[in-house]
Amino acid sequence: MLRRPxxxxxxxxxxxxxxxxxxxxxxxxxLSVAIPEGAIGLVGPNGAGKTTFLRLLLSLLQxxxxxxxxxxxxxxxxxxxxxxxxxxxxxxxxIPDMTGVGLVAFMGRVSGLDADSAIGRAHDVLQFVxxxxxxxxxxxxYSTGMKQKVKLAQSMVHDPQLYIFDEPTTGxxxxxxxxxxxxxxxxxxxxxxxxxxxxxxxxxxxxxxKYVVILDGGHQIAAGDLHDLLTxxxxxxxxxxxxxxxxxxxxxxxxxxxxxxxxxxxxVGRRPGVExxxxxxxxxxxxEVRYMGxxxxxxxxxxxxxVARNEGKGA
Amino acid sequence: MSISLPTYTRREMPxxxxxxxxxxxxxxxxxxxxxxxxxxxxxxxxxxxxxxxxIVIVLFAGVFLQGQPLDLSFFFTPASNGAILFxxxxxxxxxxxxxxxxxxxxxxxxxxxxxxxxxxxxLAAKAAILAPMISxxxxxxxxxxxxxxxLLGSFSWTIAVEAIxxxxxxxxxxxxxxxxxxxxxSSLTRRKSYAAAGVFALTFGLTIPAGILAGPPFNNPAxxxxxxxxNYLAVARAAFGAPSAPIDWRWSLAILLVAxxxxxxxxxxxxxxxxxxxx
Amino acid sequence: MTGVVEAAGISKWYGEVLGLNGxxxxFGPGITGLVGPNGAGKSTLFKLLIGQLHSDQGTLRLLxxxxxxxxxxxxxxxxxxxxxxxxxxxxxxxxxxxxxxxDGMPRSRAEKAAEDALKLVGLSSAAQRxxxxxxxxxxxxxxxxxxxxxRPEILILDEPLSGxxxxxxxxxxxxxxxxxxxxxxxxxxxxxLYEIERVTNNIVLINNGKAIAAGDIHSIRAxxxxxxxxxxxxxxxxxxxxxxxxxxxxxxxLEIPEEDALLVRxxxxxxxxxxxxxxxxxxxxxxxxxxxxxxxLDAVFRYLVG
Numbered sequence: 001m002l003r004r005p006x007x008x009x010x011x012x013x014x015x016x017x018x019x020x021x022x023x024x025x026x027x028x029x030x031l032s033v034a035i036p037e038g039a040i041g042l043v044g045p046n047g048a049g050k051t052t053f054l055r056l057l058l059s060l061l062q063x064x065x066x067x068x069x070x071x072x073x074x075x076x077x078x079x080x081x082x083x084x085x086x087x088x089x090x091x092x093x094x095i096p097d098m099t100g101v102g103l104v105a106f107m108g109r110v111s112g113l114d115a116d117s118a119i120g121r122a123h124d125v126l127q128f129v130x131x132x133x134x135x136x137x138x139x140x141x142y143s144t145g146m147k148q149k150v151k152l153a154q155s156m157v158h159d160p161q162l163y164i165f166d167e168p169t170t171g172x173x174x175x176x177x178x179x180x181x182x183x184x185x186x187x188x189x190x191x192x193x194x195x196x197x198x199x200x201x202x203x204x205x206x207x208x209x210k211y212v213v214i215l216d217g218g219h220q221i222a223a224g225d226l227h228d229l230l231t232x233x234x235x236x237x238x239x240x241x242x243x244x245x246x247x248x249x250x251x252x253x254x255x256x257x258x259x260x261x262x263x264x265x266x267x268v269g270r271r272p273g274v275e276x277x278x279x280x281x282x283x284x285x286x287x288e289v290r291y292m293g294x295x296x297x298x299x300x301x302x303x304x305x306x307v308a309r310n311e312g313k314g315a
Numbered sequence: 316m317s318i319s320l321p322t323y324t325r326r327e328m329p330x331x332x333x334x335x336x337x338x339x340x341x342x343x344x345x346x347x348x349x350x351x352x353x354x355x356x357x358x359x360x361x362x363x364x365x366x367x368x369x370i371v372i373v374l375f376a377g378v379f380l381q382g383q384p385l386d387l388s389f390f391f392t393p394a395s396n397g398a399i400l401f402x403x404x405x406x407x408x409x410x411x412x413x414x415x416x417x418x419x420x421x422x423x424x425x426x427x428x429x430x431x432x433x434x435x436x437x438l439a440a441k442a443a444i445l446a447p448m449i450s451x452x453x454x455x456x457x458x459x460x461x462x463x464x465x466l467l468g469s470f471s472w473t474i475a476v477e478a479i480x481x482x483x484x485x486x487x488x489x490x491x492x493x494x495x496x497x498x499x500x501s502s503l504t505r506r507k508s509y510a511a512a513g514v515f516a517l518t519f520g521l522t523i524p525a526g527i528l529a530g531p532p533f534n535n536p537a538x539x540x541x542x543x544x545x546n547y548l549a550v551a552r553a554a555f556g557a558p559s560a561p562i563d564w565r566w567s568l569a570i571l572l573v574a575x576x577x578x579x580x581x582x583x584x585x586x587x588x589x590x591x592x593x594x
Numbered sequence: 595m596t597g598v599v600e601a602a603g604i605s606k607w608y609g610e611v612l613g614l615n616g617x618x619x620x621f622g623p624g625i626t627g628l629v630g631p632n633g634a635g636k637s638t639l640f641k642l643l644i645g646q647l648h649s650d651q652g653t654l655r656l657l658x659x660x661x662x663x664x665x666x667x668x669x670x671x672x673x674x675x676x677x678x679x680x681x682x683x684x685x686x687x688x689x690x691x692x693x694x695x696x697d698g699m700p701r702s703r704a705e706k707a708a709e710d711a712l713k714l715v716g717l718s719s720a721a722q723r724x725x726x727x728x729x730x731x732x733x734x735x736x737x738x739x740x741x742x743x744x745r746p747e748i749l750i751l752d753e754p755l756s757g758x759x760x761x762x763x764x765x766x767x768x769x770x771x772x773x774x775x776x777x778x779x780x781x782x783x784x785x786x787l788y789e790i791e792r793v794t795n796n797i798v799l800i801n802n803g804k805a806i807a808a809g810d811i812h813s814i815r816a817x818x819x820x821x822x823x824x825x826x827x828x829x830x831x832x833x834x835x836x837x838x839x840x841x842x843x844x845x846x847x848l849e850i851p852e853e854d855a856l857l858v859r860x861x862x863x864x865x866x867x868x869x870x871x872x873x874x875x876x877x878x879x880x881x882x883x884x885x886x887x888x889x890x891l892d893a894v895f896r897y898l899v900g
Contacts, residue, residue, distance in 0.1 A: 046729035046759045058429055079431045083330055087429040093422045097347075109339035110430045112330030121326065144632065154426065159326035170757070173631040173785050174895050200759045203788055242867065275881055282871035288864075289871060293883040303760055 012037045012162065012194050013057060017066035020052050027052040029218030030066070035196075039188035041209035041226070042198040043299070045307060049218040050198050054164055057196075058087055071161055083112065086155030090166040094147055094154075096140035100131055103139060104153045111158035118157070125153040129183055145176035152183060163187055163195045169204065184208055202299040212299065214306060221310050222302075230302055236295040239278060240265045243287025251281040267295060336432050340440035344414070348448065353409050358451060361402030365456040369393035373464045385470065390478040391557035393460045394485065400544050402452045403493055404518040411445045411497035412510035415582075420505040424589070434586040438498065438579075446494045453493070454486030481554045489547050492571050495578035496543075502585045518544070529561065536561035546571050598622025598748060598779045599643065604652030605803070606638050613638035615803035616652070621781070622748075625774045627790035628783040629891070630800035631899060636783045637676070639800070640752050643781070644673045657747060669697065672741030676752040678733045682726030686717055686736050689725055693740045711743035712736075714772075716765045731762025738766060742773065749773060751782040755789055767793055787891040797891060801899050811891050816863050818897050821888065822846040823863035828883040832856040838877045842869060863889070 013035040020028040028049045044050050055061045057070050059078035068075045071084055095103055101122050108118035126135045129149040134142065139150060148168065155163060168184060169177045185208050188195040199205050205212060206226065214222040222229065241248050245261055252259035255277050258269035268274060275292070282289050348354045372392055376385065418424040427437050458479050465475035493514075500513040525542035528535050539545040539562045546567035551557075553564035560567075597620035606613035614635045628636055641647040642654055645661040645668060654660065659667045680689055690708035691701075699707065712721045715735040720728065725736055734754055741749055749770070755763050771793050774780050784790055790797060791811065799807040799814075807814045816823065829835050835856050836848045844862035851857050860866045863886075874881050887893075 043760070045761045046731055060428055079333065079433060082429060082431040085429070087425075089422070089425050089429070091422050091425075093426045095418075095423045095426075096421055106339065106343050107426060107430065109343075110336050110427065110432060112332070112336055112431060113326075113328065114331055114335070115339070117326075117328045158330065171785075174629065174787055174892075175631055175899070177785060178896075200757075200763070201786060202760055275883075276875070276878070279871045279874040279881065283875040286868075287871070288867035289884055290867060290889075291885055292881075293885055300760060300764075304764060307761060 010037045011035065011069075011072075012040065013068065013070050013196075015066065015068040018053075018056065018063055018068050019065040020049075020056060020061060021064045022052075026218050028056065028063075031215075031218065031220060032066075033213060033220050033223060035213060035223070036211060037194050038211055039209045040194070040196045041205035041212040041299075042196055042215070043200075043202060043205055043212060043303060044215035047217075048215040050215055051166070052218075053215065054087075054166060054196070054198060058082060058085060058164065083158070084161045086158065086160035086163045088151050088155040088163070088165045088168055090170055092147065094139045094150060097138055099138055100135040100142070100146075100150050100153075101126060103150065104157050107154040108157035113158060121157050121159075122153070125156040126150070128156070129153045130179065144171045145173070145179070148172060148176065148180060149183075152180070156187070161192065161194060163193065165195060165197045165199075167199055168197070169199070169201065181208065202303060206299045214303060216307055216310050219310075221306050226299065230297045230299065235270045237268045237270050237274060237278070238265045238291070238293060238295040239268060239289060240291035241282070241287050242290055243282070244285055247285055248281055248287055251284065252277060255281070265291065270294075330431075333432060333436060336430070337436050337440045337443075340427075340432075340437070341443045344440065344444035345447070348410055348444065354406075354448070357402065357406050357409050358448070361398075361406060361452045362455065365396060365398045365402060365452060366459055368396055368398055369456050369460040370463055372396075373460060373467065373469060376469065386556075387474050387478060387481075388555050388557040389470075390457075390461055390482065391551055391555040394457055394482060394551045394555065395548055396456075399453060399456070399489075400518060400522070403449055403489065404514055406448055406452055407445070407493050407497040408511035408514040410448045411494070412501050412514060413507035414441045414445060415498060415501040416504050416507040416510050419502070419589070420507075424586075434583060438582060438586060441498055442494050442579075445497060446490055449493050450486065450490045453490045454483060457482035457486045478555070485547070485551050485554055488550065488568075488571060489543075492543055492547075492575045492578075495575045495582070499578040499582045499585075502582045502589075540566060540570055543571065543574070598657060599626075599781065600653075600655040601639075601805070602653050604642065604649040604654050606635075606642065606647060606649050612803050613647075614642070614649070617800070617803060617805050618652075619798050619805035619808045621796065621798055621808055622779045624796065625770065625780040625782070625794035627794055627797040627891075628781055628800060629785075629787060629790060629797055629895060630783075634800045635803040636800060637752065638803075640673070640750055640783075643750055644668070644671060669744065670747045672744065672746035672749045674734075674737045674741045674749070674751045674754050676756070678730055678737075678757065680725040680728075680733060680736060683724055685722050685724055686712055686728070686732075686739070687721040689736060690740045690743050694743050697744050699744065707743050707745075708739075711739040714742060715739045715769050729759070729762075730757035731759045734758050734766060735762060735769075738769060742769070746778070748779040748781065751780065753783055753785070755784055755786065763789070787895060791891050797894075799895065799898055806898055807894070811894055812889060814898075815889050815894050818894070819861065821893075821897050822859040822861050823866070823886065824888050825858045825860070825863070825866065825884065825886050826851075827856045827858065827881050828854060829856055829879060829881050830854055831879055834877070835879050835881070838873050838879065839870075841873075842866065 011034050013033065015031050015033050018028055018031040042050055056063055056068060056075060059075050059081050070081055073081050075081060104126060105118040105122035108121055109115060113121060129152050131146060131149050131153065134146055139147065165184060169180050172180055181204060184195065184197060187193055188208055197205060197209055210226055212226050213220060245266065249259045249261050249266055252268060257274060257277060260267050278289065278292060461475040461478035461482065464470045465472050496517060497514050501510040504510050522542045522544045525538045525545060528538040549560040549562050549564040549567035552560045599622055600620045602618050604617045605615050617639065630636055642649055643656055643661055645664055648662045656667060657670055661667050687708055690711055691704045694704040694707055712718055715738050717732060717735050717739060720732060728736060738754060754766055758766060770780055795811050796809065797811055798805055827835065832850045832855060839845060839858060840848060844860050844865055846859040846861055849857040
């Protein structure tokens with residue numbers, strides 16, 4: 001299932017037989033991947049080795065075996081590598097008795113900015129993520145949404161080339177989720193900036209990332225351009241119909257079409273003129289067409305199929 | 316004419332080296348400590364009490380310490396001031412116990428370690444925050460006493476300068492031990508109060524029983540090696556040429572140095588392998 | 595028609611802090627999604643429903659009864675709190691069993707019931723492991739198992755999907771759907787709006803302690819007049835189609851955003867959908883796809899809460 005990136009694209013992360021063993025657990029097991037630059041989704045069930053993989057990329061863990069390069073640098077050169085990476089951990093990590101701007105500036109200085117530039121950039125990135133006058137208050141008083149934004153801001157302050165976001169929308173309410181996803185998207189679309197987004201919310205990954213890496217049991221079970229991975233399924237039309245569904249399906253079958261009703265709507269095999277038949281059938285039955293569109297597999301369907309197949313192989 | 320909208324901004328300045336990054340942690344840390352009332356109180360009372368008692372000893376040496384020759388060995392008396400032990404312990408627990416434990420509790424350690432510094436840099440910075448605070452009590456008063464004594468004319472400058480040098484060395488030894496031991500305790504727990512209790516246990520849990528077991532009716536001076544304070548006193552006696560201790564100062568010095576090194580190493584290893592990510 | 599939950603003007607104050615402020619809604623049967631921003635009053639409503647809090651004003655009925663201090667009604671509900679801390683030293687089996695014993699079930703039956711519930715959520719293989727070794731998705735499922743084990747009539751689930759991995763999400767949503775299909779009622783909250791839409795169209799939107807909308811998502815959307823309903827049609831003949839559709843009197847605007855698309859805004863989506871098939875079929879224009887970009891819970895939430 002390993003897909004090499006297209007010739008000519010620049011490699012963001014490349015690993016060869018990368019392995020990390022904790023006691024008896026092989027968290028990352030003989031992993032060889034080549035991930036192109038851009039917006040990368042990292043998905044997998046719990047225990048797939050995602051967090052260990054990210055910590056290896058950050059050089060916070062030493063591999064048991066194998067090698068890896070991030071942005072063209074060996075992951076064993078921790079310090080120069082981390083100058084180029086911004087990390088937003090999943091869990092709380094802010095220093096509660098510092099102000100938002102104080103914390104971001106401090107983290108900028110620990111990354112090597114001089115004191116004056118650090119404060120300037122802290123204000124810039126807090127403005128970008130939308131932390132306004134709250135930036136002068138202590139982090140301990142912040143709402144979850146505000147804390148998440150400060151976590152994002154501290155990962156930006158030294159302007160890294162690679163951002164690693166681990167579940168950035170955890171605990172956010174709908175508005176907070178939308179804002180955070182918009183910010184991640186804005187960063188991912190800036191030229192020369194790369195994002196690795198690790199998330200359990202596969203539709204979020206789908207709307208932000210162009211390339212996805214799927215891990216399970218420490219292995220890569222699939223990787224590739226998201227669009228390529230998800231299309232290529234049977235070319236069908238999905239229709240959401242209000243009215244007599246059974247009769248609608250029946251009528252399409254009589255017109256010689258392959259049609260079946262599923263939980264998400266009516267699925268019809270695609271061929272020229274099928275859309276006209278759909279409206280004819282709806283007109284005849286007095287039914288309403290609420291949605292009609294090409295059926296694309298969701299990342300979730302794809303993921304579930306793959307993981308099930310992988311478990312079958314393992315057993 | 317130009318407009319510019321707030322947007323994703325690029326960094327233009329180059330990054331400074333690691334020494335600057337460590338210095339940023341130290342200055343930010345020290346500034347935070349000096350804003351805490353508890354720290355200011357400990358500094359005020361601790362430094363005040365040790366200095367005043369030392370100077371009182373100098374002024375009234377002739378009255379209180381009859382038979383004590385006014386030579387180098389005199390300066391063992393201020394160095395053995397029990398207030399030093401008490402306030403060093405207090406300072407270590409007020410400042411030091413939180414230095415790593417708080418970062419574990421808030422999981423800010425992940426934030427530090429995901430920055431371009433090493434675990435060693437992080438620890439060095441934390442030690443550089445704690446050491447000056449402890450040395451304000453363990454070094455500063457000891458160095459000040461001979462200076463004041465010489466200025467008052469009670470001692471010759473030759474003796475005073477020698478006493479200042481020796482005071483600095485043995486004070487630094489004691490500071491190093493308490494810095495390393497406190498950081499080791501602080502790295503073991505997420506709760507600073509546990510680490511603070513550990514610092515008190517280390518001081519009094521070892522010193523008081525050792526003192527009791529060494530005296531009558533047990534008369535077992537070897538247990539004094541277990542007490543960091545007694546080891547410090549043994550080294551100080553030897554340094555100032557005071558009547559020798561019941562234990563050998565060479566062993567005491569070795570024990571303090573080895574304990575400091577082991578504590579530092581243990582903290583480093585703990586940092587290297589601590590798994591902050593809980594999920 | 596009476597709902598499974600009937601709330602009439604309930605208010606709850608924590609000193610000066612707002613919990614609920616005149617919350618009125620009636621919902622159920624089946625699955626109902628409770629959505630709203632942080633601090634809107636969701637947790638307060640849950641605590642009132644399980645009888646942990648007493649409202650300061652108004653009346654609340656759960657399954658026709660007042661839940662406050664009402665043990666018989668508690669037997670008929672299953673509750674999953676939001677926080678994810680379990681007694682880490684207990685195994686999954688012991689955890690569910692212990693809670694069933696609290697319910698008054700004899701040991702022999704409790705063991706069997708716990709096994710069944712854990713099987714339902716797909717945790718059988720991990721039932722004998724201490725819960726401290728569970729991932730967050732497994733904790734969520736263990737909590738769901740304990741809520742289900744005594745066969746309640748209604749499940750009250752506070753963020754049952756948070757932190758769960760994709761496999762656990764599917765399992766949890768399937769368990770909830772099956773429970774509802776078998777005649778059970780479910781009230782669940784989540785911040786991830788598309789997850790609610792996968793299991794139900796019925797929602798209660800809560801903001802500032804009030805229910806600002808309740809019912810079918812599409813009906814609620816149709817009521818929001820200030821934002822006309824948008825429908826995007828993909829067609830090679832957008833101009834001709836626009837001409838044909840312009841006859842409908844409820845059309846607000848027709849736009850051609852791209853060369854092969856037509857964006858229609860209408861005040862009466864139901865009428866539009868009813869009339870469209872005949873127009874397309876009669877004019878023989880080609881329409882390749884049809885979608886409504888703002889007929890979703892996400893749009894409803896954006897328009898009503900901001």
